Amino acid sequence: MATNNTTPKSKKAKKGIFDSIKTKLILVMLAAAAIPLLIVMIVNYKTSTNKALADAQSTLEAQARYISAEYSGVLQENVDMVRSIAENPTTIVYMEGTAGIEDDVMIQMMQAADKILDDGSVMAIADASGMQIVSPPVIA
Numbered sequence: 531m532a533t534n535n536t537t538p539k540s541k542k543a544k545k546g547i548f549d550s551i552k553t554k555l556i557l558v559m560l561a562a563a564a565i566p567l568l569i570v571m572i573v574n575y576k577t578s579t580n581k582a583l584a585d586a587q588s589t590l591e592a593q594a595r596y597i598s599a600e601y602s603g604v605l606q607e608n609v610d611m612v613r614s615i616a617e618n619p620t621t622i623v624y625m626e627g628t629a630g631i632e633d634d635v636m637i638q639m640m641q642a643a644d645k646i647l648d649d650g651s652v653m654a655i656a657d658a659s660g661m662q663i664v665s666p667p668v669i670a
Contacts (some may be wrong), residue, residue, distance in 0.1 A: 604649065615653070625655075637666045639644050 547553060575605070604627035615621055623629040624636055640653045 589670060611647055614641065615643055633664050636664045641666045
């Protein structure tokens, strides 16, 4: 007698995770919800980034205009002070060397101008060649 040692084979094939209609429906629903959400997030990011950059640009431009106006004012004050010292009759006579004005008089005049400006710089008088003639001592 012959013995039959063969076992019957399973008629069901093993199913994968994506073979189920339930899984496929869940994935489709997730994609249907996630894709518009991603699009909205990308558009929102671009819009808010552009708005932030525009706001930063306008703020920086306003600050630049303010600093420029302040700096122009300081420069104008300095130019006016230098012009008033240069046009002062005492300075003119001193530079001509005709009245015997001492250096101390000019130093005091420049120190008074420096106190008015109070910008931390020190004025000096130079001749036509650019050589410094009179300079007040720097007071710390």
